[in-house]
Amino acid sequence: xxxxxxxxxxxxxxxxxxxxxxxxxxxxxxxxxxxxxxxxxxxxxxxxxxxxxxxxxxxxxxxxxxxxxxxxxxxxxxxxxxxxxxxxxxxxxxxxxxxxxxxxxxxxxxxxxxxxxxxxxxxxxxxxxxxxxxxxxxxxxxxxxxxxxxxxxxxxxxxxxxxxxxxxxxxxxxxxxxxxxxxxxxxxxxxxxxxxxxxxxxxxxxxxxxxxxxxxxxxxxxxxxxxxxxxxxxxxxxxxxxxxxxxxxxxxxxxxxxxxxxxxxxxxxxxxxxxxxxxxxxxxxxxxxxxxxxxxxxxxxxxxxxxxxxxxxxxxxxxxxxxxxxxxxxxxxxxxxxxxxxxxxxxxxxxxxxxxxxxxxxxxxxxxxxxxxxxxxxxxxxxxxxxxxxxxxxxxxxxxxxxxxxxxxxxxxxx
Numbered sequence: 001x002x003x004x005x006x007x008x009x010x011x012x013x014x015x016x017x018x019x020x021x022x023x024x025x026x027x028x029x030x031x032x033x034x035x036x037x038x039x040x041x042x043x044x045x046x047x048x049x050x051x052x053x054x055x056x057x058x059x060x061x062x063x064x065x066x067x068x069x070x071x072x073x074x075x076x077x078x079x080x081x082x083x084x085x086x087x088x089x090x091x092x093x094x095x096x097x098x099x100x101x102x103x104x105x106x107x108x109x110x111x112x113x114x115x116x117x118x119x120x121x122x123x124x125x126x127x128x129x130x131x132x133x134x135x136x137x138x139x140x141x142x143x144x145x146x147x148x149x150x151x152x153x154x155x156x157x158x159x160x161x162x163x164x165x166x167x168x169x170x171x172x173x174x175x176x177x178x179x180x181x182x183x184x185x186x187x188x189x190x191x192x193x194x195x196x197x198x199x200x201x202x203x204x205x206x207x208x209x210x211x212x213x214x215x216x217x218x219x220x221x222x223x224x225x226x227x228x229x230x231x232x233x234x235x236x237x238x239x240x241x242x243x244x245x246x247x248x249x250x251x252x253x254x255x256x257x258x259x260x261x262x263x264x265x266x267x268x269x270x271x272x273x274x275x276x277x278x279x280x281x282x283x284x285x286x287x288x289x290x291x292x293x294x295x296x297x298x299x300x301x302x303x304x305x306x307x308x309x310x311x312x313x314x315x316x317x318x319x320x321x322x323x324x325x326x327x328x329x330x331x332x333x334x335x336x337x338x339x340x341x342x343x344x345x346x347x348x349x350x351x352x353x354x355x356x357x358x359x360x361x362x363x364x365x366x367x368x369x370x371x372x373x374x375x376x377x378x379x380x381x382x383x384x385x386x387x388x389x390x391x392x393x394x395x396x397x398x399x400x401x402x403x404x405x406x407x408x409x410x411x412x413x414x415x
Contacts, residue, residue: 001030001173002037010169016071018064022165030173039135039174043077044167046121047139047160048110049084049363050102058106059161065112073114078167079127080110081140082303082330082360083119092354093328094372098363115167119358120332122303124151125230127334132256135178137166142238142302142384143249148248150233152256154178156343157215157247177248182216183257185250185264191223193277197400198308201232202239202383203283207275209243217244220264222252222272231305238302239383286402287386287398292412294397295322295375296402300361301385305336308401312353313344315405321352322411326373330356353408362384366392379407 003011011027013020030038050058066074082277085095085103107117118127121140124147130136132152138144139158147153156176159168166172176182189208195201219240228236228251240246250258258264299312309331321327329348331339336357339345345355361369362385370376370393378389379397381404386396399407 001027001035003027005048007038007169007171016067018067018071019168020054022031022168023171025161025165026169026171026173031175032174033175035173035175036043037174040139040170041076041135041166041172043079043128043130043136043138044074044158044163045136045138045140045143046078046080046110046115046163046167048080048106048119049082050106051084051363051365052160053104053106053169055247058102058109060234061106061109065109069198072125074167075170076167078115078127079118079123080121081119081121081143083107083358083365084363084365086356086359089354089356093326093369095364096368096372099368113164117160120303120331120334121360122234122332124306125234125305125307126332135172137163137172139163141241141245142234144247145237145241145249146234148177149237149250149255150230161163176216176384178310182218183248184218184266185220185258185269187211187219188216188222188270188272189219189275189335190272191275193223193275193280194224195232195272195280198231198235199284199381199382199383199398199400200283201228201279202235202381203280203398204275205236205239205241206243206383206387207279208244208249209240211273212244212246215245215247217246218250219246219248220252220258220261222261222271224251224254227254231308234305235382235384239387242387284398287396289377289395289397292415293377294325294379294407295377296326296328296373297408298328298330298361298378298380298385299382299401299404300328300380301388303360304331304335306335306342309335309339309344309348312405313339313347315402316351316353317347319351319405319409321408325411326375327353327406327408328338328356329353330360333358362388362392370394379404
């Protein structure tokens, strides 16, 4: 790899052993992917939940924090994904105190490195959204696909250690979606039914994601005649990334790198795969229950925007969640503060819901939470969550936001 004078200085240990090890790791990654050089990155986003870190990962972070401050502090703005515990509300959902204690240690360790504990997977809606062409080192799959696709920024999926290395050096190897040639369209989809509701936008992401055969297969979507909202794009991308490990999509006439079909393909575009109304119905049917049993309704994955919180609060206003059903709503700390200020939190919690901040359900040791609370049948309007949560022992149900609230209040699934 070609390294600049500054990068060579880091690699030689000129800025201390922590940055030196970070650069050594990045060179190894770059050589593996045949990167020619490094690219400067402006932001880093670190997956930070303790279910991923474990005791060993937390201890490693704590060791880094023992170095002199000038050697250990991150070099660029660095933020975090949702935590694995809400420190204010963990006891309300029977969250194991041992996991909460480990989460506190992780949070303290990251702060010692100068990381901003934003605890969110929707930073693009709340904290310094990146701009077209900006190079980043982002970790969360939903963050990556939104930044790449909707905003036109450039990032690969960065594992926790590689995102931290980028944070310490301000660099990442120039490979993958940092390169023009990897951002070109590879497959084509024509939508003949415009999705209705966030659950259908997520379903579209799931349908396309299931067709993907490679991380580098970039799907191009046509047939959407008016720009989706930020929340609709959020659910579309999060589900596509979950079902397909997809890091970038283009939407013709909507996303910045696809003003028209010809601009995004090299040569003649391939024949399109048609996505009809029936395809949506078939996808939804995959997550339809055979009975009306229900244990928990979850609004999460991704965390809710302020507008989504307002919509849930409006649906819950004056109602009560059934005694035999839990209703959990996850959002970012910034949006939680806004919801408090607008009176939305009070409305939701007066109805019996639990509003969680800085977490996302599946990152909270979800299997153990289910066992502690007797939760098995879970309903959500997030297609991403339905794809993930089965691996934690749940039986997922996918429905609209209104159906989820109705189910929570009636104590049964509404079809």
